[in-house]
Amino acid sequence: MNEIEDALRDAMHAHDTLAPTTADFRFRMPTRRRGSPWLAAVAAAGCVLVVATVALVVSHRGGHSPGPAAQRPAPSTAEQLPGPAAAARYPGPPVTPIRSCPAGMPARRYWIPQPPKGIDVAKGLAPLETPAHAIVCAYLHGNHGKLTGTRTLSGDLSTIPAGLAWLPPAFPDRQPCAAYATISDADYYLMALSYRHGTMWLAIPGQHCDGASNGEFVTHNLMGQADSAYRTGRWSSPGPPLIMGGCPQTAGRLGQQDRFVPEHPVSLQLCRLGSHSRTVTATEGDLARLTADLNRLPTTPGGRDVFQCGHGGGPPSASYVLTFGYRVGPPVQVRIDEGCRPEIDNGNLQANDASSVLPLVHQLLGP
Amino acid sequence: MNADEAIADLLGNAGDRLLRLAFQLCHRRSDAEDLVQQALEQVCRRCRERRVDADDAEAYARRAVVNEYLRRRRLRSASELISDVVPDTTSAAPDVALAERDAMWRSLGALPARQRAAVVLRYYEELPDRDIATLLGCRESTVRSLVARGLSTLRASVAEPARPREGTS
Numbered sequence: 017m018n019e020i021e022d023a024l025r026d027a028m029h030a031h032d033t034l035a036p037t038t039a040d041f042r043f044r045m046p047t048r049r050r051g052s053p054w055l056a057a058v059a060a061a062g063c064v065l066v067v068a069t070v071a072l073v074v075s076h077r078g079g080h081s082p083g084p085a086a087q088r089p090a091p092s093t094a095e096q097l098p099g100p101a102a103a104a105r106y107p108g109p110p111v112t113p114i115r116s117c118p119a120g121m122p123a124r125r126y127w128i129p130q131p132p133k134g135i136d137v138a139k140g141l142a143p144l145e146t147p148a149h150a151i152v153c154a155y156l157h158g159n160h161g162k163l164t165g166t167r168t169l170s171g172d173l174s175t176i177p178a179g180l181a182w183l184p185p186a187f188p189d190r191q192p193c194a195a196y197a198t199i200s201d202a203d204y205y206l207m208a209l210s211y212r213h214g215t216m217w218l219a220i221p222g223q224h225c226d227g228a229s230n231g232e233f234v235t236h237n238l239m240g241q242a243d244s245a246y247r248t249g250r251w252s253s254p255g256p257p258l259i260m261g262g263c264p265q266t267a268g269r270l271g272q273q274d275r276f277v278p279e280h281p282v283s284l285q286l287c288r289l290g291s292h293s294r295t296v297t298a299t300e301g302d303l304a305r306l307t308a309d310l311n312r313l314p315t316t317p318g319g320r321d322v323f324q325c326g327h328g329g330g331p332p333s334a335s336y337v338l339t340f341g342y343r344v345g346p347p348v349q350v351r352i353d354e355g356c357r358p359e360i361d362n363g364n365l366q367a368n369d370a371s372s373v374l375p376l377v378h379q380l381l382g383p
Numbered sequence: 384m385n386a387d388e389a390i391a392d393l394l395g396n397a398g399d400r401l402l403r404l405a406f407q408l409c410h411r412r413s414d415a416e417d418l419v420q421q422a423l424e425q426v427c428r429r430c431r432e433r434r435v436d437a438d439d440a441e442a443y444a445r446r447a448v449v450n451e452y453l454r455r456r457r458l459r460s461a462s463e464l465i466s467d468v469v470p471d472t473t474s475a476a477p478d479v480a481l482a483e484r485d486a487m488w489r490s491l492g493a494l495p496a497r498q499r500a501a502v503v504l505r506y507y508e509e510l511p512d513r514d515i516a517t518l519l520g521c522r523e524s525t526v527r528s529l530v531a532r533g534l535s536t537l538r539a540s541v542a543e544p545a546r547p548r549e550g551t552s
């Protein structure tokens with residue numbers, strides 16, 4: 017037997033005593049369904065262990081500033097509203113706003129009390145228009161689904177479409193779970209949005225691995241915003257983007273599920289991730305070229321279960337974040353992890369080969 | 384068997400094994416618990432969707448632990464400087480054997496993520512290369528290469544341990 021192998025085994029087993037055990041491991045069950053007795057005990061003692069990546073990013077979305085390529089004529093209405101305009105297309109007589117919450121709710125994933133009225137909810141989470149009335153219903157602490165309280169939102173309700181209408185579809189089962197110390201998996205929020213010609217409900221589970229849904233369209237988890245709205249009575253405005261690895265991180269844009277870069281970007285910032293991060297702004301010509309090159313690539317739905325770099329593993333040789341800005345709504349981000357598979361990802365789509373775009377990225381960002 | 388029961392069984396039968404594997408990979412108790420938490424959540428979801436049997440739950444969870452470890456290392460790597468210097472020890476070992484064991488452990492912790500995973504799966508989990516290849520999503524030859532490079536680094540590190548830095552306690 018090889019000496020180094022013996023020494024290695026010896027070292028690893030010697031450190032077994034330092035490993036945590038099930039006696040002190042507090043597992044947090046990702047469900048709010050009926051619990052077995054052991055589950056109730058463990059869940060009660062459990063604490064939040066998972067980073068609030070998705071919800072935190074969502075709460076900081078928007079706020080991008082267009083680069084020099086933004087000096088274009090104002091786009092048409094159709095250009096401004098590429099996705100969310102799909103909603104609220106059935107004007108009829110004015111409807112009565114929803115002002116009260118159901119007294120109870122069943123333990124069903126993404127349950128909403130009524131289907132939408134007068135609103136097409138298949139292509140986006142909410143219409144890109146300001147609701148006339150909005151309430152948040154809270155069902156907290158797994159209180160057998162009984163209503164804890166109702167909060168009517170006040171103040172500037174235009175933050176609601178700005179925060180909800182542009183959210184891209186998400187695959188909650190394939191993305192990092194969000195978690196907040198103050199929210200348990202047994203919590204559940206409903207949000208009722210009333211417009212002049214329609215009403216709709218949003219299901220916002222506290223279950224930290226679920227997304228939010230209007231009954232048909234599922235997007236990122238919104239429990240942080242729902243919890244805040246219930247406590248404060250206001251829907252918070254999108255904040256500035258998070259900066260991670262020297263580059264901005266945003267939540268994405270509706271339409272990125274169809275192509276890497278949805279139509280009509282007006283600016284492009286390229287950022288190299290890492291300790292020597294660097295950001296440059298592309299010219300209009302480079303923006304058009306990179307947009308076209310990216311959108312020509314064959315794609316598969318995102319959610320990278322397997323991520324492999326090179327032949328022997330390790331980190332990507334370099335990572336880049338391309339942020340495409342729009343005149344209206346949040347930017348789209350395309351990430352390139354050089355030498356990895358997949359090599360390109362925008363959160364909803366991915367592609368394996370970035371060789372057609374990397375030369376220009378290298379040229380723009382320099383050595 | 385529903386998801387709750389599957390998780391309860393898994394924790395009872397294999398919870399300690401999974402936690403030890405996670406600890407061998409990340410060398411930190413809190414990180415190990417995080418890895419297992421994530422892995423069990425994935426098992427839970429797959430059980431609900433009936434995409435994994437209770438009998439396969441442990442194998443699935445082990446794979447999830449390894450994948451989650453590699454995924455986190457990848458995310459961290461974007462903002463981390465990679466160094467081949469073994470971290471300094473914080474306390475003197477009382478005897479030579481203990482010191483060597485400690486040095487080996489610290490050297491293992493300094494290996495690149497996939498090399499470390501391959502080494503742990505072969506020498507701690509005692510898995511055959513074919514199973515390791517399946518877990519890591521690569522070929523058996525890649526596993527052999529990862530292990531060989533890992534052992535080579537370990538051998539060199541243990542033979543020439545890093546000198547204590549000035550000013551450290």
